[in-house]
Amino acid sequence: MMTHEIYPAVLDNQYKNKTVSAADYLLFAKGGELLLSEEEGMLRFPKAADFDFGAMRAVYLFSIDDEQFFLAGPGEDESAYEAAVKSLEDAGAGIIRRREILRFLPRKYAFAAALASQIASWYDNNRFCGHCGRPLVHAENERMMHCPDCGNIVYPRISPVIITAILDGDKVVVSRYAAGPYRQYALIAGYNEVGESIEETLKREVMEEVGLEVENIRYYKCQPWPVTDTLLFGFFCDVKGSRTLKVDKTELSEAHWLSRKEAKKELTADNISLTREMLMLFAEGKEPR
Numbered sequence: 481m482m483t484h485e486i487y488p489a490v491l492d493n494q495y496k497n498k499t500v501s502a503a504d505y506l507l508f509a510k511g512g513e514l515l516l517s518e519e520e521g522m523l524r525f526p527k528a529a530d531f532d533f534g535a536m537r538a539v540y541l542f543s544i545d546d547e548q549f550f551l552a553g554p555g556e557d558e559s560a561y562e563a564a565v566k567s568l569e570d571a572g573a574g575i576i577r578r579r580e581i582l583r584f585l586p587r588k589y590a591f592a593a594a595l596a597s598q599i600a601s602w603y604d605n606n607r608f609c610g611h612c613g614r615p616l617v618h619a620e621n622e623r624m625m626h627c628p629d630c631g632n633i634v635y636p637r638i639s640p641v642i643i644t645a646i647l648d649g650d651k652v653v654v655s656r657y658a659a660g661p662y663r664q665y666a667l668i669a670g671y672n673e674v675g676e677s678i679e680e681t682l683k684r685e686v687m688e689e690v691g692l693e694v695e696n697i698r699y700y701k702c703q704p705w706p707v708t709d710t711l712l713f714g715f716f717c718d719v720k721g722s723r724t725l726k727v728d729k730t731e732l733s734e735a736h737w738l739s740r741k742e743a744k745k746e747l748t749a750d751n752i753s754l755t756r757e758m759l760m761l762f763a764e765g766k767e768p769r
């Protein structure tokens with residue numbers, strides 16, 4: 481199970497030009513990160529009714545089942561918005577960064593918060609036209625910003641990324657990143673570059689990071705990953721030729737072959753990431769052949 485798998489709850493992510501009402505969730509962001517309350521790992525979202533919401537701007541984000549989520553912004557008179565932010569902070573709310581949000585519960589709200597943060601950050605980064613510098617305007621019926629002066633249009637940016645488990649029978653290549661906060665086992669991963677098919681990305685990344693050739697590339701699943709504005713494509717593949725790892729030390733601090741037995745001993749499900757789900761599948765011998 482991964483973070484976006486919130487069944488039986490259903491996400492409706494289609495933008496609609498809706499008006500906020502008292503019972504809706506109204507989220508606040510600062511510099512693209514959400515201002516939230518949490519108690520013992522549980523997220524709590526403010527409702528519009530908690531504020532003078534009629535005097536603020538509220539952009540519709542998405543719905544989960546019959547719960548609607550909006551993002552607050554200052555209205556003509558900014559005082560209602562400022563008062564709302566102050567009252568949230570006085571009640572103990574603080575910035576929860578996107579990369580931390582997914583660990584909170586309940587899962588569907590953690591995913592909602594990560595998505596809301598992704599969208600808030602996109603709005604924050606696209607207030608002005610990148611071509612002519614004038615203010616961008618929200619499209620009527622879709623999540624798109626456009627420039628009334630030069631016609632430039634901007635959609636939320638989502639970058640494709642491959643994640644791959646390279647197998648040699650009962651062994652898999654695991655790695656750790658050289659930089660960043662993630663210290664768990666990782667799989668080989670990388671961004672799609674201009675002009676590449678996703679399989680070409682996979683082969684290039686595997687060669688660059690661990691110096692292996694691979695074959696029998698089989699698609700497993702994909703995962704929207706709001707933390708980095710990416711869409712992760714998970715593949716299993718088999719090593720072809722030499723098994724010797726040549727580790728790229730600028731990207732990875734280490735990489736080695738891990739047996740199923742070791743994987744089973746060392747790993748537990750995190751119910752968040754595609755990487756962990758794929759490693760758990762490998763540990764149990766259930767990966768696609």
Ligand SMILES: [Zn+2]
Binds near residue numbers: 609613614627631632
């Ligand atoms: Zn423009």
